[in-house]
Structures are given as C-alpha cells and as structure tokens.
Amino acid sequence: MSTVLQTHELVRRFGGFVATDHVSLKVEAGARHALIGPNGAGKTTLINLLTGYLAPTEGRVTLLGEDVTAMAQYARCRRGLVRTFQINQLFADMTVLESVALSVSERLRLGGSWFKPLAARGEAVDEAAAILQRLGLLPDAYEATRNLAYGRQRLIEIALALAQHPKVLLLDEPAAGVPTSESRELFDVIAQLPRDVTILLIEHDMDLVFRFAERISVLVSGALLLEDTPDVIASHPKVREVYLGEAHD
Ligand SMILES: Nc1ncnc2c1ncn2[C@@H]1O[C@H](COP(=O)(O)OP(=O)(O)OP(=O)(O)O)[C@@H](O)[C@H]1O
Numbered sequence: 001m002s003t004v005l006q007t008h009e010l011v012r013r014f015g016g017f018v019a020t021d022h023v024s025l026k027v028e029a030g031a032r033h034a035l036i037g038p039n040g041a042g043k044t045t046l047i048n049l050l051t052g053y054l055a056p057t058e059g060r061v062t063l064l065g066e067d068v069t070a071m072a073q074y075a076r077c078r079r080g081l082v083r084t085f086q087i088n089q090l091f092a093d094m095t096v097l098e099s100v101a102l103s104v105s106e107r108l109r110l111g112g113s114w115f116k117p118l119a120a121r122g123e124a125v126d127e128a129a130a131i132l133q134r135l136g137l138l139p140d141a142y143e144a145t146r147n148l149a150y151g152r153q154r155l156i157e158i159a160l161a162l163a164q165h166p167k168v169l170l171l172d173e174p175a176a177g178v179p180t181s182e183s184r185e186l187f188d189v190i191a192q193l194p195r196d197v198t199i200l201l202i203e204h205d206m207d208l209v210f211r212f213a214e215r216i217s218v219l220v221s222g223a224l225l226l227e228d229t230p231d232v233i234a235s236h237p238k239v240r241e242v243y244l245g246e247a248h249d
C-alpha cells in the first residue's frame, strides 16, 4: 500500500506549550483513518499543520511523496489535500446547486466568469449535480442552503470539498452539532465515498468512529500514543485508561 500523506517528527509549539509533539503519522492510499484523543489533545492543530493553516515549529509534511511543509494552503488543495469548511454567508444565501457549482468553478478557475449566464457554466453545473446525486442531495438542489437541516448542511460542506477533487479529504468532527438521528446517515455517506478519496477524520463519538474507521491513531497531549485497527484500539488498556475513561466522565 502506498502512503499518500505523512508527517515526519512534526512539532508545533505555542509559546512554551507543545501542542504537537514529534508526530509521525502515515495515511495510506484509500484509508478510512480516524484520529481520536481527548479534548485538547492536538487533533485540530495537527489538521491545521497538514493543510498549511499553521506552520510547524519543526518537522515535515509530505503529500504524495512531495514535501509540502512550506507550501501555501491553496497549493496543497490544488494537489488534492482538501478539508471541509463551514458554510459561510455567501453559500448560505445561494441554492445548494449554485454553491457546489461555484466550488467546481473555483477548481476549474472559472472564477471570473461566474457572473456569466448559467449556460456558460454548464460543465460546472453538471459536475455539481453529479456530486449532489452521489451524496443524496439532489432533491434539495434548488433549496437555499440555509434552509436545510443541520445534518444536510454538513453534507453540503462535504459536497463543496468533493468539488475540489480531493485525493485526501480531512474532516474535523464532521458530525459536530448534528443530532444522532442524522449523524449515522452522514457517516454512512462519508464511508461510501469512492476509495480514490483517502479520508482522515476526527470524531469524538466512538460508535461513529468504530463504524467508519479501518485504522485509528490515538493522540494524547500532542503525541501519538498508538495506531492500530479498531479492534486493537478498542481493547487496548492504554486507550481505555487515557481516552475512553475520560469519555465516561
Ligand atoms: N493558536 C493557539 N494558541 C495557543 N494555544 C493553542 C492554539 N491552538 C491550539 N492551542 C492549544 O493546543 C492544544 C490542542 O488544541 P486542539 O484544538 O488542537 O485540540 P483538539 O484535540 O482538537 O481538541 P478538541 O477535541 O476539543 O477539538 C489545546 O491546549 C489548545 O488550547
């Protein structure tokens, strides 16, 4: 199996505080990989280092074998490293189809031609419709994004990310704030994405993690405690002590 995304002894300090402590993480092609750990373990910080939102204090990040440590966020995105963003005001006011078509247009660098008639952007609209269909969002295509239930809005965020043609998709608590009744469906959709999209996600809900993940990395106090299959992680005494114990507090 080939590694698509890797960190090498990655360190991030905030003043004297070590938020990321010599993390060497490998994400394999096609992985369904979850990153878990207690609150404040440094999960979001690690994602921010991967995307280039934050620069590491030490260490390196490689994407498809290329060192991207000094590369800007948009350049990493162009190379296929994509994270989801919360729907902003612009998208909230647009329809679901328009929102995703805009994200496709951005990838196709049609940005300047966005205000041309819809027909001029047929390619972007066709692709957006295909993404909506894949995610079960087609019935909502002409709804304003803001009118959708929260769980459906999180699906739109995934649709916006898919429009960027990710090779690796980073999801930081994709079901946060979503009612349990909707979060299972959301995770099922994520799990059913094609295998050419490698997925690394952060999630606190252990039921969802164990349904989704084939590989789990446990982060504690900025450092990787261990990485293994869900079965091993679930029964590992260290994990029970450090992570699952805390979850029951
Ligand atoms: N910009 C920053 N400046 C200073 N400290 C920060 C900064 N960002 C994060 N931290 C600290 O780094 C630690 C890790 O934070 P991070 O958000 O990565 O944790 P997390 O594992 O994502 O937690 P949660 O599960 O609550 O989302 C925390 O102690 C946090 O306060």
Ligand SMILES: [Mg+2]
Residues within 6 Å of the ligand: 043, 044, 045
């Ligand atoms: Mg976080």
